[in-house]
Amino acid sequence: MDGTVRPPRRLDPEARREQIVAAAVCYFAEVGLGGTTRDLAQRAGVTQALLYRYFSSKAELVEAVFERVFLGRLAPHWIAELRDRTMPLPDRLCRFYSQYTAAIFTYEWMRIFMWAGLAGEALNRRYLSHVGDSLLAPMAEEIAAAGPYRAPDMEEMWALHGGIVYLGIRRFIYQLPTPDDTAPVIEQSVRRFLAGLAPPSPPVSGAGAASSRAARRAGPRSARATSHR
């Protein structure tokens, strides 16, 4: 009925701490950061009092959960690989999003990130600012530099990103059925996005640069942005 086997008492402190953090990641991902220390302790197979031998407060335990889940998930070499122009641009973007989604499309990452976001944790804003500045902005530059595509603004990059991340939201937040293999869906999103940035099929001639679509778009990245509430 329980699932978690009661381990031998008197464990090595490091192993015990590890056991608690692992259980906490799983538990808080499921019920949210408002989960109780008692339920968590039961899942971890320890007494509630023992939690306070390893963490001085619940907040500190949550902090350890954040570190475990979020720290080191983004590999720094992704940015370099994104800029490696010896590889075709579409392949670079596909490779990146393949790696990126492999890193964050987990029950624990997705849900704890969303719980934390709703709770107003600054962590989320820092993380997403980093995504925008260090990942999406370089991607936009590479797209503009690569070739028949027009330069996307940041909102367009966020639309690409959101379309992909939303798959994880459907799966792990709303727990809806999603394709087992996300790779083809994601690759298709990237390629469709690029195709949407390519100049349209010309009516007759096919020489000059993109010219006809000057009307739309209020200006590259001039739209004012404000915080809401």
Next chain:
Amino acid sequence: MDGTVRPPRRLDPEARREQIVAAAVCYFAEVGLGGTTRDLAQRAGVTQALLYRYFSSKAELVEAVFERVFLGRLAPHWIAELRDRTMPLPDRLCRFYSQYTAAIFTYEWMRIFMWAGLAGEALNRRYLSHVGDSLLAPMAEEIAAAGPYRAPDMEEMWALHGGIVYLGIRRFIYQLPTPDDTAPVIEQSVRRFLAGLAPPSPPVSGAGAASSRAARRAGPRSARATSHR
């Protein structure tokens, strides 16, 4: 310091109930469904005991909040308008997403929907199934019927949808700066999506149907889908 003016005691029951629900929508959107009845009562400018004259339990109050926030937000005539082929397809899709986002891009809708989703409410799954079946599927049919576009599968429709909804998530869940006017961003997303479905600029000739891109895509909508956890 308070903001909410203490109303005259002995209010009309309907008005009082209305006052409580309105405060509850605002309060639960901010702190989540785990918020306390005492804090809510304080915000509503009533005593905690009074809540239980109008709602037999906290769960019933939450139910009233759900009804208030979600009921009747989706206008049924949107589907008909989506299928009205006297209007150009891109305009129809833009109009739809303009109406749709006007309805759901609010602090209360976005956040309560997300809190409920994380809490595992069946409401979210029902709602999103409806979105898929009654909105995205017809949209896909219209796209396929309309014109130079290839037929998108449902995952592609969810990618379009996610890219747009993610703007609301950034704004209301993560509270990040977003463009004040979402209309041009959304319209651009729709048009870029359609452009990405259009046949690529042909090398020389331009007559035949789409033929070259047969390789990709494992099959229209055959990819197996499973629930996760």
Next chain:
DNA sequence: TTGCTTGTTGATCATCTGATCATCGGAAAC
């Protein structure tokens, strides 16, 4: 004014929750 109806309140209950502490007992050191 008197009296009734009923919206409203402060007090209170049982339970839950984060946190503390004296005590217990397994394992290594001697």
Next chain:
DNA sequence: GTTTCCGATGATCAGATGATCAACAAGCAA
């Protein structure tokens, strides 16, 4: 075997939380 160390536990505390209830008082009718 005995001692010592320290990981682990059960009991417990103070405050929070959902829910209840007797009592109060505003509005209305007679």
